[in-house]
Amino acid sequence: LPEHWAENQRRTYCQALFGRALSWWHMGDVSAALADARRLLRLNPADHQGVRFLIPMLMQLLDDQQGAAEYYTAYAEKYPKDFGEPGFFFGWAYTLGREGDEEGAAARYRTAVLRNIYVAPLLLELPEPPGDLWLPHERAEPEYAAEFCDSFGTLWDREPAERRLLRETLEATADRLATIIAHRRRMADQQDQRYLPDHDEEWKKLIEEDRALCEE
Numbered sequence: 001l002p003e004h005w006a007e008n009q010r011r012t013y014c015q016a017l018f019g020r021a022l023s024w025w026h027m028g029d030v031s032a033a034l035a036d037a038r039r040l041l042r043l044n045p046a047d048h049q050g051v052r053f054l055i056p057m058l059m060q061l062l063d064d065q066q067g068a069a070e071y072y073t074a075y076a077e078k079y080p081k082d083f084g085e086p087g088f089f090f091g092w093a094y095t096l097g098r099e100g101d102e103e104g105a106a107a108r109y110r111t112a113v114l115r116n117i118y119v120a121p122l123l124l125e126l127p128e129p130p131g132d133l134w135l136p137h138e139r140a141e142p143e144y145a146a147e148f149c150d151s152f153g154t155l156w157d158r159e160p161a162e163r164r165l166l167r168e169t170l171e172a173t174a175d176r177l178a179t180i181i182a183h184r185r186r187m188a189d190q191q192d193q194r195y196l197p198d199h200d201e202e203w204k205k206l207i208e209e210d211r212a213l214c215e216e
Helices: 008-027 030-043 055-061 065-078 086-098 102-115 119-124 142-157 160-172 174-190 199-213
Strands: none
Touching: 008 030, 030 055, 055 065, 055 086, 055 142, 065 086, 086 102, 086 119, 086 142, 086 160, 102 119, 102 160, 102 174, 119 142, 119 160, 142 160, 160 174, 174 199
């Protein structure tokens, strides 16, 4: 089955299946979208398209709490060194919270908040961080946060306990977030100053510092 992505015609099939899953989802048929997404992950376990991050969120939209909990447990074993989408960690925290594991949920929320500083304020309808900061990748951008909240924000709307836990986590990380914002504002100011001596070395240090700030 892994050859599906290596062989051109089968890769095209995988791409079409992913497109159909998204189409079902945007048409409101979440069950059909989930079925296609799960089939796609079976066909291509290496998951070059990132469908593994979508599956548990679709389960939660269907209120399949047990299925989502089992999925996250299996995910941790199957993809131990995975990148992890910020939204995926928000969904994981949400699932753990609903399972009654507030400590585990808070830990996942901290990871999620540090990977995209815009999602939590949007979910909680709080003032957002500045949008003119340097950002490490597109998953850290405000646009990613807006898309995630448009797609899955209703989950937090219907679970007041999860909003409370997310708010508490956000408050607990406020000092770290303030440091990250200040650091990224500095990086935004310096990223185009390539004419300065030792710019490349200084820039590498700034990136490493940002990475350290966002680590648990």
